Amino acid sequence: MKNSNKVEFVINKVLLRNKAALIMILMACVIGLIQPIFFTTDNLFNVLRQVCASTILAMGFTFVLGLGEIDLSVGAILGLNGVIMAKLMMEANWPVWLAILVALAAGALFGIANACIISALDIPPFIVTLATQSLFRGMVYIITGMVPISSLPASFVNIGQGYLGPVPIPVIIMVVVIIISYIIANYSTFGRHVIAMGGNASATRACGVNIKLVRMGVYIVTGICSSIAAVVTTARSASAQIAAGKDMEMDVIAAVVIGGTAMSGGNMNIVGTVFGCIIVGMITNGMNLMGINSNYQVVAKGALILLALVIDRMSNGVYAKFVQKKSLKEAEEAGKNTAEEGDKNE
Amino acid sequence: MDETILRMNGIVKVFAGVRALSGVQFELKRGEIHALIGENGAGKSTLMKILLGLYSADAGEIMLRGEKVHFKSPAEALRSGISMIHQEISLVPEMDVSENIWLGREKLFKSCGLLNKKKRVDETRKLLESLDIRIDPTKKINELSVANMQLVELARAVSYHSDIIIMDEPTSALTNKEIGLLYRIVRKLAKEGTAIIFISHKLEEIYEICQRVTVLRDGTFVATENSEDLPMERLISMIVGRKQNRVFEKANYSTDEVILEVKDLCKEGVFEHINFEVHRGEVLGFSGLMGAGRTEIMEAIFGITRPESGEILFKGNKIENKNPADAVANKIGMVTEDRLRTGSIYTLSVMQNTTIVAMKELANKCSLYSHKKEQDFFEKSATDFEVKYSSSNELIGQLSGGNQQKVIFARWLSTQPEVLILDEPTRGIDVGSKAEIYRLISKLAQQGMAILLVSSEMPELLALSDRIHVVREGRIVYSCNHQDATQEKLISYAFGVQND
Numbered sequence: 001m002k003n004s005n006k007v008e009f010v011i012n013k014v015l016l017r018n019k020a021a022l023i024m025i026l027m028a029c030v031i032g033l034i035q036p037i038f039f040t041t042d043n044l045f046n047v048l049r050q051v052c053a054s055t056i057l058a059m060g061f062t063f064v065l066g067l068g069e070i071d072l073s074v075g076a077i078l079g080l081n082g083v084i085m086a087k088l089m090m091e092a093n094w095p096v097w098l099a100i101l102v103a104l105a106a107g108a109l110f111g112i113a114n115a116c117i118i119s120a121l122d123i124p125p126f127i128v129t130l131a132t133q134s135l136f137r138g139m140v141y142i143i144t145g146m147v148p149i150s151s152l153p154a155s156f157v158n159i160g161q162g163y164l165g166p167v168p169i170p171v172i173i174m175v176v177v178i179i180i181s182y183i184i185a186n187y188s189t190f191g192r193h194v195i196a197m198g199g200n201a202s203a204t205r206a207c208g209v210n211i212k213l214v215r216m217g218v219y220i221v222t223g224i225c226s227s228i229a230a231v232v233t234t235a236r237s238a239s240a241q242i243a244a245g246k247d248m249e250m251d252v253i254a255a256v257v258i259g260g261t262a263m264s265g266g267n268m269n270i271v272g273t274v275f276g277c278i279i280v281g282m283i284t285n286g287m288n289l290m291g292i293n294s295n296y297q298v299v300a301k302g303a304l305i306l307l308a309l310v311i312d313r314m315s316n317g318v319y320a321k322f323v324q325k326k327s328l329k330e331a332e333e334a335g336k337n338t339a340e341e342g343d344k345n346e
Numbered sequence: 347m348d349e350t351i352l353r354m355n356g357i358v359k360v361f362a363g364v365r366a367l368s369g370v371q372f373e374l375k376r377g378e379i380h381a382l383i384g385e386n387g388a389g390k391s392t393l394m395k396i397l398l399g400l401y402s403a404d405a406g407e408i409m410l411r412g413e414k415v416h417f418k419s420p421a422e423a424l425r426s427g428i429s430m431i432h433q434e435i436s437l438v439p440e441m442d443v444s445e446n447i448w449l450g451r452e453k454l455f456k457s458c459g460l461l462n463k464k465k466r467v468d469e470t471r472k473l474l475e476s477l478d479i480r481i482d483p484t485k486k487i488n489e490l491s492v493a494n495m496q497l498v499e500l501a502r503a504v505s506y507h508s509d510i511i512i513m514d515e516p517t518s519a520l521t522n523k524e525i526g527l528l529y530r531i532v533r534k535l536a537k538e539g540t541a542i543i544f545i546s547h548k549l550e551e552i553y554e555i556c557q558r559v560t561v562l563r564d565g566t567f568v569a570t571e572n573s574e575d576l577p578m579e580r581l582i583s584m585i586v587g588r589k590q591n592r593v594f595e596k597a598n599y600s601t602d603e604v605i606l607e608v609k610d611l612c613k614e615g616v617f618e619h620i621n622f623e624v625h626r627g628e629v630l631g632f633s634g635l636m637g638a639g640r641t642e643i644m645e646a647i648f649g650i651t652r653p654e655s656g657e658i659l660f661k662g663n664k665i666e667n668k669n670p671a672d673a674v675a676n677k678i679g680m681v682t683e684d685r686l687r688t689g690s691i692y693t694l695s696v697m698q699n700t701t702i703v704a705m706k707e708l709a710n711k712c713s714l715y716s717h718k719k720e721q722d723f724f725e726k727s728a729t730d731f732e733v734k735y736s737s738s739n740e741l742i743g744q745l746s747g748g749n750q751q752k753v754i755f756a757r758w759l760s761t762q763p764e765v766l767i768l769d770e771p772t773r774g775i776d777v778g779s780k781a782e783i784y785r786l787i788s789k790l791a792q793q794g795m796a797i798l799l800v801s802s803e804m805p806e807l808l809a810l811s812d813r814i815h816v817v818r819e820g821r822i823v824y825s826c827n828h829q830d831a832t833q834e835k836l837i838s839y840a841f842g843v844q845n846d
Contacts, residue, residue: 192705199691200687206680207702207757208671208674262693266693
C-alpha cells in the first residue's frame with residue numbers, strides 16, 4: 001500500500017509536474033550540441049527576450065485552459081491594443097502611461113465581452129473567440145488602413161528595448177507577471193474556483209460559486225495579459241505592426257499544454273507554462289541558429305503542437321490508468337468483504 | 347398460448363462489490379402481458395439491461411425459446427426478437443416519423459440502389475394504421491407531442507416483429523385518452539402472440555392490463571403471481587418486504603422555531619403547490635418514487651433551478667435564491683443526489699474538495715489564503731467527519747464512495763449552514779459508511795440544524811425523519827409523523843393507491 005502511494009507520488013508529482021523542465025533540458029542539450037553558439041550568454045538572453053511577450057500571453061492562457069475553455073482571440077487583442085496605444089500616443093498625443101492604461105482597460109473590456117457572449121448565449125468558447133478574433137483583427141486593419149504605425153515616443157520604446165542594470169526591461173515585466181499569476185493561481189480563492197470549475201462546473205456551481213463571475217474573471221485576466229504583451233511587443237519593435245500577435249495563440253497553446261496544464265481543464269501549472277514558453281522559444285531560436293528556412297519552421301511548429309497534445313493525452317492516460325487500476329483493486333477487496341459479511345449474516 | 351418463450355434463472359450481478367441482483371428468476375409466456383414491479387433500486391432495470399445485453403450477468407442463464415443465449419449488445423437482442431421501449435425518448439428529432447421507425451434498416455426500401463422515400467412512407471402508414479395510431483409518417487419528430495413520440499417508439503418496436511417487447515413506464519407521459527390507446531395496442535399485440543414485459547409504478551395499471559406480476563425487492567426475486575388472484579394489500583407487502591427493524595435509532599431534536607418555510611412553490615409540469623416548513627433541529631423526510639419531483643423541489647429551493655411561483659421564507663424573511671451562491675449566502679447547504687455530476691470535483695484533491703465552500707472564510711481581505719491554514723482546516727474537518735484518506739493531496743476519485751460522500755458533507759458543514767438539504771445521501775455507498783452518515787445526520791440535527799432529507803430508502807427515511815412528506819407526481823400527497831409512518835403507508839401513497 002505504502003509502496004504504491006510512493007510510486008504514485010513519483011509519477012504524479014515529479015515526472016508529470018515537471019515534464020516540461022525535463023524536455024527543456026533535453027532540448028537545450030540537443031540544440032547546444034548542434035550549435036554551440038546556443039549556450040552563449042548573449043544568445044540565452046536573446047531567447048529570454050524573445051519569449052517575453054508569449055510568456056505573458058501564456059500566463060493568461062493558463063487560466064483559460066485551467067477553466068477548460070479556450071480564448072483564440074488573445075493574439076488579435078494583442079494586435080488591436082498595440083494599434084490603440086500607438087494611435088493614442090501619435091495622433092491624440094496622450095502621455096505614454098495613459099495610453100498604456102487605456103490599453104489595459106480595453107483588454108479587460110474585450111475579455112468581458114468574450115465572457116458575456118459565452119455565458120449569455122451558451123455558445124462554445126472556441127466558436128465565440130474564433131469570431132471575436134476575426135472581429136478584433138479586422139478592426140486592426142480598418143484603424144491602420146494596413147499601414148503600421150511607427151516612430152513611437154522614446155520613453156515608450158524604452159520599455160521594450162531598455163535595460164535595468166544588465167536585465168532587459170521586458171524580462172522584468174515578464175517575471176512580475178509570472179509571480180502575480182503564480183500567486184493568483186495557487187493562493188487565491190479565484191484561482192481555486194477556476195480549477196474547480198474546469199474540473200466540474202456543475203458541482204462548482206452547486207458549491208455556491210458564481211461560475212459566470214469566475215469565467216468573466218478568467219477572460220479579464222487573458223485580456224489584460226494580452227494587453228501587457230501588446231505593450232512589450234509594440235515597444236520592442238518600436239511600432240504597431242498589423243500582424244502583431246498573429247498565430248501567437250498557437251505557440252501559446254503548445255507552451256501551456258507542454259507545461260502540464262490539461263486541455264480539458266481542472267489544473268493550472270504556471271511554472272510549467274514558463275518552461276513550455278522557453279521550450280517553444282528555444283526551438284525557434286535553435287532553428288534560426290541552424291539557418292532553417294522559416295517556411296520549414298512553420299511546419300516544425302505544427303508538429304510540435306501535435307507532439308504537445310500527444311504528451312498531454314499520454315501522461316494523463318498513464319496516471320488515469322494507474323488510479324483506475326488501484327480503485328478497481330479496492331472495489332474487488334470491498335466486494336470480497338461484503339460477500340464475507342453476507343456469509344456471516346446468513 | 348402457454349408456451350414459455352423466455353426464462354431467466356439465477357441471475358446475479360455485482361457492481362463494485364454491491365450485489366444488484368442475487369439469483370433472480372423471471373419467466374415469460376408467449377402472448378402475456380407481464381408486470382415487473384419493485385421499489386427504486388429493486389433491480390428491475392438491471393435485470394432488463396442484462397436481458398438486452400447492456401450488462402453481462404455474473405452468474406445465471408437466459409433461455410430464449412428453449413435455447414441458451416447470451417447477448418453482447420441490444421442490437422443482437424433485437425435480432426433475436428427482443429426490443430425495448432425506453433422511458434426516455436430515443437428518436438432523432440430532426441428526422442421524420444418514417445425515417446425514425448426504419449433507422450438503420452434503410453436498405454429495406456432500396457430501389458435501383460437509391461433509397462425510395464415513397465415506399466418507406468407507405469410502409470410506415472400501413473404499420474401505423476394497423477396499430478390505430480393517427481400520425482402523419484412524414485412529420486418531423488420535433489413537431490410531435492411527447493405522447494405521440496412514445497407511440498412512434500412503440501410502432502418502431504412493433505416494426506421489428508419482436509416476440510418480446512419491454513416497456514419501461516410507457517404511460518408516464520401520456521394522458522388518460524392516450525393511455526387507453528396504448529392499452530388497446532398492447533392487448534392487440536399480446537393477442538397476436540407478442541410477450542410484453544410491462545415495467546410500471548402504477549398499481550391500478552398493472553391490475554388493469556397485466557395477467558401476471560413479478561415482484562423484485564433489493565435485488566432478489568420475491569414471487570410471480572397471477573394478478574387476478576393477488577389482493578393489492580398483498581402486492582404492496584410483497585414490494586415492501588418483511589417489517590424491517592429500524593436501522594438506526596435517532597432521538598427527536600425538533601424545536602418550535604421555524605427555520606425555513608416554503609409557500610405554494612410551483613413549476614409547471616414538475617411540481618405544484620408545495621407547502622412545508624422545517625424547524626430547528628428537525629429532520630424532514632421526503633419519500634416518493636423516482637421522478638416524483640422531490641429532487642426538483644430541492645433544486646428549486648437551493649437555486650440550481652428557479653421556481654415559477656411561490657415563496658421561500660428563511661426565519662420569516664422572504665429570500666430569493668437565483669443561484670446556489672445566493673442559497674449559500676442565505677445559510678442553506680445541499681448535498682446533491684448525483685455525486686458524479688454535481689458533487690465531487692475529480693481534478694481536485696481531497697483537501698481542495700473539502701475546502702471549496704469554506705474558501706471565502708479561509709481567505710484574507712485580498713481573497714488570498716495560506717496553504718498552512720487550509721491544511722489545518724482540512725485536517726480538522728477530516729477528523730470530525732471520519733474521512734479515511736492517505737494524503738491530503740490525493741485526488742478525490744481515489745477515495746471510496748462513502749468517503750467521498752463524507753468529504754462532501756464536510757465541505758458543507760464547514761460554513762455552518764442552518765438548513766441542509768440531503769438528496770439521497772447514502773446512494774451507492776457501503777453499509778458501514780451508511781451507518782456513519784446516519785450518525786452524522788443525527789449529530790447535525792442535535793446541533794440545531796434543520797435538515798431536508800430526500801431518500802428512496804425506506805428504512806433510512808423512517809429511522810432518521812421526525813416528519814415525512816410523500817411526494818407523488820409533483821405534489822405532497824401525504825404527511826405524517828415519525829411514529830405514524832410505516833413502509834406500507836409510504837409506499838401506497840407513493841404508488842398512488844391511497845389518496846387523502
